Amino acid sequence: MSQGYRVAVLGATGAVGTELLELLEERNFPLAALKLLASERSAGKKLSFKGENLLVEAVSETALENLDLVLASAGGAISQIWASKAVEKGAVVIDNSSAFRMNPEVPLIVPEVNPEAAINHKGIIANPNCTTILMSVGIYPLHKVKPIKRIVVATYQSASGAGARAMSEVKNQSLDILAGKEPVTEVFPYPLAFNLFPHNSPLNSAGYCEEEMKMVNENAQNF
Numbered sequence: 434m435s436q437g438y439r440v441a442v443l444g445a446t447g448a449v450g451t452e453l454l455e456l457l458e459e460r461n462f463p464l465a466a467l468k469l470l471a472s473e474r475s476a477g478k479k480l481s482f483k484g485e486n487l488l489v490e491a492v493s494e495t496a497l498e499n500l501d502l503v504l505a506s507a508g509g510a511i512s513q514i515w516a517s518k519a520v521e522k523g524a525v526v527i528d529n530s531s532a533f534r535m536n537p538e539v540p541l542i543v544p545e546v547n548p549e550a551a552i553n554h555k556g557i558i559a560n561p562n563c564t565t566i567l568m569s570v571g572i573y574p575l576h577k578v579k580p581i582k583r584i585v586v587a588t589y590q591s592a593s594g595a596g597a598r599a600m601s602e603v604k605n606q607s608l609d610i611l612a613g614k615e616p617v618t619e620v621f622p623y624p625l626a627f628n629l630f631p632h633n634s635p636l637n638s639a640g641y642c643e644e645e646m647k648m649v650n651e652n653a654q655n656f
């Protein structure tokens with residue numbers, strides 16, 4: 434690590450953080466330094482990157498100094514606390530949480546759809562919910578040829594969307610069920626292994642749930 438960007442992954446121990454680290458490694462992203470940030474719970478833990486064991490630090494004002502880029506995936510509430518502090522200290526924050534998606538001051542970017550909107554960022558760049566990203570990548574080329582007026586969507590979301598603990602829960606539930614034992618449920622409201630259940634957040638007056646409205650609103654932002 435010598436020439437390149439000074440990068441921090443905030444949420445490095447999580448499901449998204451783990452993927453981000455794999456991508457930085459796989460793509461040989463030009464790194465001058467890489468900092469792994471999480472909560473106090475994971476401080477001191479080591480994660481492997483390019484054959485080196487890097488220490489995880491608890492996020493703090495000091496930890497956010499001397500950075501060019503912060504890739505944030507520690508949840509909306511955590512981004513609300515730390516993103517602006519990272520920007521004040523000179524970094525650009527790319528935020529994977531829902532914290533800034535509907536903020537008109539923050540560009541909501543899907544690189545395959547509206548990369549040019551990132552140019553006018555004020556320090557924070559957001560990206561949409563995963564279902565919105567996947568759908569917009571697919572439909573944008575069609576939309577350019579003939580504008581899409583209405584779209585009917587069904588999404589089937591995996592345990593990974595709820596984070597690393599949810600992924601472990603489904604794995605353990607699968608092992609328990611296959612061993613004839615009762616599955617243990619802590620993260621999800623019901624056992625998810627060998628099962629399917631709906632997102633059941635309260636419906637709005639039009640009859641849509643929160644997850645459905647994310648797709649409606651976030652697509653409206655970047656089309």
Ligand SMILES: NC(=O)c1ccc[n+]([C@@H]2O[C@H](COP(=O)([O-])OP(=O)(O)OC[C@H]3O[C@@H](n4cnc5c(N)ncnc54)[C@H](OP(=O)(O)O)[C@@H]3O)[C@@H](O)[C@H]2O)c1
Nearest residue numbers: 444445446447448449471472475506507508530594596597
């Ligand atoms: N999973 C997906 O498919 C997906 C896709 C797109 C966006 N997102 C969004 O990305 C964010 C993270 O999702 P995830 O699935 O990676 O969750 P996750 O597996 O639960 O990971 C959460 C990460 O945030 C860190 N964290 C939690 N509380 C913190 C605190 N107080 N201070 C600093 N770090 C803290 C955790 O660190 P510890 O190890 O210390 O707990 C962990 O590294 C969420 O906003 C989610 O909506 C998720």
